[in-house]
Amino acid sequence: MIYPMKLTVNDELIELEVPAHRTLLEVLRNDLGLKGTKEGCGAGECGACTVLLDDEPVNACLILALQADGKRVTTIEGLSKGSNLHAIQEAFIRHGAIQCGFCTPGMILSAKALLERTPNPTEKEVRRSLVGNFCRCTGYQKIVEAILSLAKRGDG
Amino acid sequence: MGNYSMIGHSVPQIDARDKVRGMTEFVSDLQLPGMLYGKILRSSYPHARILHIDSSKARRLKGVKAVVTAEDTPRVPFGPRTEDWTILAVDKVRFVGDEVAAVAAVDEETAEEALDLIRVEYEELPAVFDPIEAMQPGAPLIHGKERNIVSEFQLNKGDIERAFQECAVVYSAHYFTNQVYQAYLEPMACVVQCDPSGRLTFYLATQIPSMTRITYAKALGLPLEKIRVVVPPYGGAFGAKMETNLHLAGAILSQKTQKPVRMVNNREEDFMAGNPRVPMYIDLKVGASQQGKLIAKEVKIIGASGARAVYSMAIVATACYRVDSLYRFEHLRTEGVTVYTNTVPTSCFRGFGNAQMTFALESTLDMIAEALKMDPAELRIKNGLKTGEVSIHGWQIGSSGLEECVQKAVEASGWKRKREEKRFGHGIGLACCNHVSGNRAFSREFDGGAGIVRIGREGKVLVYHGESDMGQGQKTVFAQIVAEELGVGLDRIEVAQVDTDLSPFGMGSFATRGTVFGGNGVKAAARHAKEQLCEIAAELFETVPSQLELREGKISVIGEPERSLSFEKVVEIGVLRRGGAPIVGTGFWVPDTVLPDPITKYGNISPAYPFACQIAEVEVDTETGHVTVLQYTAAHDVGKAVNPMAIEGQIEGGVVQGIGWALMENMVVEKGKVLNPDFRDYVMPGPLDIPPIHSFLVEPVDPNGPFGAKGIGEPALNPSTAAVANAIYDAIGIRFTELPITPEKILRALKDHQKNK
Structure with a gap:
């Protein structure tokens, strides 16, 4: 069965028809061509497909597209405006938090969700927020440093 | 030396902006x-x-x-x-x-x-899964080869029997290094077009x-x-x-x-048909004098190649003898056997056999140090090869920062104080390693690296190489090297993706060879382009090329800064005068390595040998068997560091893979079937499982590396398993000889230990 649905992706309202079993990841990558969202395991374990669904990080490979009907999706492509990068993207570059880059989109979106929820996280909180995002290249250290560099200090 | 505009500077990867925006098209994104x-x-x-x-x-x-x-x-x-x-x-x-x-x-x-x-x-x-069983007479034959043996390696030096008799301390143990999975985030992929x-x-x-x-x-x-x-x-x-x-x-x-x-591949396929690490049984016996001089080493290794040999025999050979060029052993007996089994073919994984053997040797050395009542750090310094030495197998150590690595790591980790403050359950352990920057033995045909630098009318520099950036930042290192030679900024450089229609023939990225081989190749190419630019400019300035320098985007007469033209102006004039032909620099670099003799293995397999010392500090929970790594110190001899931030990234990533291997990672294979082919059951370290990693770069300028650089990829992981095992020994007095050292093994061992008391 094919169902109509609406999705706001990176501030753009999109109407499309999808089969019931199609995942949000497949819709983003194959139907909408948003390939910044990666597939690393297809089982919700690696976090490479992390997107924000109404500002909450989710594994797009575990969510059926229809479950996202009427919701707002932010993918990595929605983070930068033209050539202006988001502060988290800048921090990742500056701190060398990127190696192969396959986990990077998901990492950045998880970091965004964390910093919106907790603008001044501790190192432990940063590490805890990344538990669902695997990185095999960096050993996480520079990713943690990049995110901590954005913590809004001085508010107690 | 040393006044560089690019070399030695921490710069982000040149394609980082694409990567953070999700704009990088990976192989599995191609359409x-x-x-x-x-x-x-x-x-x-x-x-x-x-x-x-x-x-x-x-x-x-x-x-x-x-x-x-x-x-x-x-x-x-x-x-x-x-x-x-x-x-x-x-x-x-x-x-x-x-x-x-x-x-x-x-x-x-x-x-x-x-x-x-x-x-x-x-x-x-009938099938056979264990290499020792596969070697027995009557075992099912997988490829029709006698006793399923893929290859045998032997190497003997000196008089081993007599040497052991003369040793004050001899320690032997049976080690097992298990099968682990590289777990790169993008599964294996390709697009093929006919x-x-x-x-x-x-x-x-x-x-x-x-x-x-x-x-x-x-x-x-x-x-x-x-x-x-x-x-x-x-x-x-990571090798796969x-x-x-x-x-x-x-x-x-x-x-x-x-x-x-x-x-x-989906992830399950990638586990079951990827290229995991060669598991090895390692019987190791090492003897030393009363003064702590390492004298004799006898090793027997049995490695399982799985159902196809791939590179496993070379990996077993490396495990057999690479460490002989870390310390000054005088007498050796070495036997390595690589055996087919009905399991997934095994092959390269960061360390290429040296990681397996380093676990065994560095664990053994701690036992020898203990028997001699010697500081394990001192034992390493005493025996480690120094700059200018030639190892027992003919390896010419052009530079060695091993001693300084040990000193740095010891100092930074608080080693001496922490070794003395004995508290059950808390420990600190050290391990060293050597490695190569490229392996002459890998290809009999040739050794070398090459590059092409193409500068078009607009002044954009396009660099071609034949290696492979798997995400480690190799392209950025090549861009830095070319930018340094041409005196321009990184914004002017682009590194082409490897395309065998256009790129030089390169051996590729393995054996920690990218920086030294690819780097020297593109450096030679840049130098050739520079010569051409200098000829063009010399005509314009009515001088000779040797009187010109390329700096800060300009070509100037040395000592006369007012006589100068911008880089792009010189390129433009040159290209137009040559009928539109781009400035193309081609260059190559052939090192003075020596192919090892097939029997004696005597040769000089690499132009530059990196060294390292790592120190782990752990807390063992004796109730649960859980090990927490509290602090980690890694001092690496990388030669001249081209991009320190990228090198730290390599070290941090390698150490975490090593900690994972030491404590948790294991492909559980039963009757040839991988039982944990997913990231839920194949447990790897996550961000909460690892300590802060303190990296230190030791930078002896190597005579052969580009600007004195050596490689870093594999040594980052080689010593980590032994450092952790030695720290656990220091904590609870139990020597673990099989990886991974899981909480279950620790609890069982603690129980047995108490019983025997």
């Missing part, structure tokens, strides 16, 4: 017009005869464009080292995951559905583009020029991404359908 999706039918038996394959139903499924079996392939045996591969199984399957048939369809879902419709009739054969002339373009995630091309030409029965390999960005490799039948199945499907075909 070509008319592209089909391929999937492989894999054996579910570890060893079985194929009696019949019926693919008629699969062929009839709507959306299926081709179903192929061995009948559709050349059936030529091939392989990177031993010719024990076929593209698809001929007559029998040899491991769970072996490639039996392949399907191309309009989408992945249809291709998967078609796999379910293929009927294969098997006759199960053009109407029959020429195949492979878009591959491969560390060895040019060598892959040679192997695939043979497998497909095609002349070399009919194969082009292009390497788009890909998501990590070399030749794979996934690529070749894609080629057969593309030939059949005349369409581009994309093949991507």
Whole structure:
């Protein structure tokens, strides 16, 4: 069965028809061509497909597209405006938090969700927020440093 | 020396802006017009005869464009080292995951559905999974080779029996290093396109583009020029991404359908048919004098190659003798055997055998230090090779920062104080390693690196190399080297993706060789371009080329800064005067390495040898057996650091992989089947499982590396398992000789330990 649905992706309202079993990841990558969202395991374990669904990080490979009907999706492509990068993207570059880059989109979106929820996280909180995002290249250290560099200090 | 504008500066990867925006197109993102999706039918038996394959139903499924079996392939045996591969199984399957048939369809879902419709009739054969059992007379033969032996390695020096008799301390132990998975985030992938002339373009995630091309030409029965390999960005490799039948199945499907075909392993397939680490049994006996001089080493290694040899025999050989050039052993007895088993073929994983042996040797050295009542750090310094020494196997150590690595790590970690403050459950351990920057023994044909630098009228510098950036930042290092030579900013440099139609023949990225070989290659090319620019400018300034310098984007007469032109102006004038021809610099670098003698192994296998010392501090919870790594110190001799931030990233990533291997990672294989082929059950360190890692770079300028640089990839991991094991020994007094050291093993050992008290 094919169902109509609406999705706001990176501030753009999109109407499309999808089969019931199609995942949000497949819709983003194959139907909408948003390939910044990666597939690393297809089982919700690696976090490479992390997107924000109404500002909450989710594994797009575990969510059926229809479950996202009427919701707002932010993918990595929605983070930068033209050539202006988001502060988290800048921090990742500056701190060398990127190696192969396959986990990077998901990492950045998880970091965004964390910093919106907790603008001044501790190192432990940063590490805890990344538990669902695997990185095999960096050993996480520079990713943690990049995110901590954005913590809004001085508010107690 | 040392006043560099680019070398030694921490710069982000040149493609980082694309990566953070999700704009980088990885191999599994590629989409070509008319592209089909391929999937492989894999054996579910570890060893079985194929009696019949019926693919008629699969062929009839709507959306299926081709179903192929061995009948559709050349059936030529091939392989990177031993010719024990076929593209698809001929007559029998040899491991769970072996490639039996392949399907191309309009989408992945249809291709998967078609796999379910293929009927294969098997006759199960007796199988063997452990290399020691596989060597026994009467064991089932996997490739018809006697006792399933792929190859044997022997190397003896001095008089081992007498030497052991004269040693004050001798320690022997039986070690086991288990099978672990590289777990790069992007599974193995490719797109293959067959053009109407029959020429195949492979878009591959491969560390060895040019060598892959040679192997695939043979497998497909095609002349070399009919194969082009292009390497788009890909998501990590750590040794695993070399030749794979996934690529070749894609080629057969593309030939059949005349369409581009994309093949991507799902994660389970990548576990069961990837290229995990060679598991090894290591019997090691080491003897030392009362003064702590290491004298004799006897080792016997049995390694399991799995169902195809791939590079396993070279990995076992490396395990057998690389460490002999870390310390000054005088007497050696060495035996290595590589054995087929009915398990997934094993191969390269960061460390290439040296990681396995370093675990055994560095664990052993701690026991020797204890017996001698000597500081383990002192034992290493006393025996470690120094700059200018020649090792027992002829390795010429052009630079060694080993001693300084040990000193730095000892100082920074609080080693001395922490060793003295004994508290049960808390410990600190140290391990060292050596490695190579490129391995002469890997290819008998040649050794070297090459590059091409093309500067067009607009002044943009395009760098071609034949290695492979698997995500480690190699392209950025090459860009820095070229920018340094040409005196321009990084914004002027682009590094082309490897394309065998355009790029130099490169051996590729393995053996920690990228920086030294590729780096020297592109450096020579940049220098050649620079010479041409200087000739053009010399004419303009009416001087001689030797009177010119390239700095800060300008070409100037030395000592007369007012006589200067911008880099792009000189390029433009030169290109226009030459009828539009770009400035093309080509260059190569052939090191003074010596191919090891086939019998004695005497030679000089690498132009530059990196060293390291790592120190782990752990807390062992004696109630649960859980080990927490509290602090980690890693001091690495990297020669001149081209990009310190990138090197730290390599060290941090390598250490975390090493901690994972030491404490948790394990492919659980039962009757040839991987029982944990996913990230839920294959446990790896996450961000909460690891301590802060303090990296220190020791930078002796190496005489052969570009600007004095050496490699870093593999040494980052080599000593980590032993450092952790030694720290656990320091904490609870129990020596673990089998990886990984899990909480269950620790609890069991603590219990046994108490019983024996």
